Amino acid sequence: MRKIAPLRRHDARAGLLFVAPMLLLFLMFRFGPVLGAGFLSLTDYRLSGEWEFIGAENYSRLIDDDLFWESLGVTTLYTAVYVPLTVGLALGTAMLLHRTIWLRGFFRGVFFLPYVTSIVLAAVVWKWIYEVEDGLLNSALGALSLGSVDFLGSDSLVLPSIAATSAWKGFGYSMLILLAGLQSIPKAVTEAATIDGAGGWQRFRHITLPMLRPVLFFVLVIEAIQAFQVFDQMYVMTAGGPVRSSYSLVYFLYDTGFKYFDFGYASALGLVLFVVVLVFSLIQRWLIGRDD
Known part of the structure; x- marks a missing residue:
């Protein structure tokens, strides 16, 4: 049983290596837009590409x-x-x-x-x-x-x-x-x-x-x-x-x-x-x- 455990760990690492590319793509396309939107919400971003970091000003603007x-x-x-x-x-x-x-x-x-x-x-x-x-x-x-x-x-x-x-x-x-x-x-x-x-x-x-x-x-x-x-x-x-x-x-x-x-x-x-x-x-x- 002691010899089997390292093999199982090796198989687990190999499995993670196989799924890592798809897992990274999933995380990137799943949480990347959310993080991007969170950053944009703290800026005064416009269509021209110009932006300025304004903190929570957009959220205080929402309240009013x-x-x-x-x-x-x-x-x-x-x-x-x-x-x-x-x-x-x-x-x-x-x-x-x-x-x-x-x-x-x-x-x-x-x-x-x-x-x-x-x-x-x-x-x-x-x-x-x-x-x-x-x-x-x-x-x-x-x-x-x-x-x-x-x-x-x-x-x-x-x-x-x-x-x-x-x-x-x-x-x-x-x-x-x-x-x-x-x-x-x-x-x-x-x-x-x-x-x-x-x-x-x-x-x-x-x-x-x-x-x-x-x-x-x-x-x-x-x-x-x-x-x-x-x-x-x-x-x-x-x-x-x-x-x-x-x-x-x-x-x-x-x-x-x-x-x-x-x-x-x-x-x-x-x-x-x-x-x-x-x-x-x-x-x-x-x-x-x-x-x-």
């Missing part, structure tokens, strides 16, 4: 920037609408597919299809659906003798309308993950609960949800990250309007970096967004996944 707080509020409100809507739709669809045997694979593919559709294409189609004059939704409301609704032009309806579009586009991915989690629950547990007289709601509350909690936590985290990074839908459907009612934090970051070329301030915005998402994920971990 009303547009930052406004865009952060829009993003938080959008997340509060989008995440429950998407997760609820994904969970409900997954439970229906879990109980369905006939054409389960077909319906699974149909529900997953919007996820692989271009987000720009989906936003263009849904923008037409929401049109006041000749949109599909308002045409249906007119056929029912109901008045037309300006879904994208109303301050109170624009975020729920965009969230509905995003939920239609993205719920298929979470549905498949939740469906896999439902299929991993032992049938013996639910059958025993049924024999003991537990109803459908009791089985869902006391068996399905607790056993699905790790999967549900993962779905909530990835959907929350998607929500905080929303940009494409708002750029295509509303251009941030009306009156910045759909002006998200990433939209603000985009304008700062690629419209005004203030890359130092945009980098500070990106790092603040990272911290916001991290804190939100930790809160979800504490509320939902703390026992796992």
Whole structure:
């Protein structure tokens, strides 16, 4: 056994030498941009290439920037609408597919299809659906003798309308993950609960949800990250309007970096967004996944 140990150490060193090039590339492309953004956030870097080290001035500027707080509020409100809507739709669809045997694979593919559709294409189609004059939704409301609704032009309806579009586009991915989690629950547990007289709601509350909690936590985290990074839908459907009612934090970051070329301030915005998402994920971990 003493002779084998040096051989094992030699094999370990050889393995590290083989994976070292790819590991270095991974670290460089994974953490290099993050470190670069962190350095840029401490400078007044411009498109001309001129820069000056200004320390934490960009971050103190954020605190006094009303547009930052406004865009952060829009993003938080959008997340509060989008995440429950998407997760609820994904969970409900997954439970229906879990109980369905006939054409389960077909319906699974149909529900997953919007996820692989271009987000720009989906936003263009849904923008037409929401049109006041000749949109599909308002045409249906007119056929029912109901008045037309300006879904994208109303301050109170624009975020729920965009969230509905995003939920239609993205719920298929979470549905498949939740469906896999439902299929991993032992049938013996639910059958025993049924024999003991537990109803459908009791089985869902006391068996399905607790056993699905790790999967549900993962779905909530990835959907929350998607929500905080929303940009494409708002750029295509509303251009941030009306009156910045759909002006998200990433939209603000985009304008700062690629419209005004203030890359130092945009980098500070990106790092603040990272911290916001991290804190939100930790809160979800504490509320939902703390026992796992």
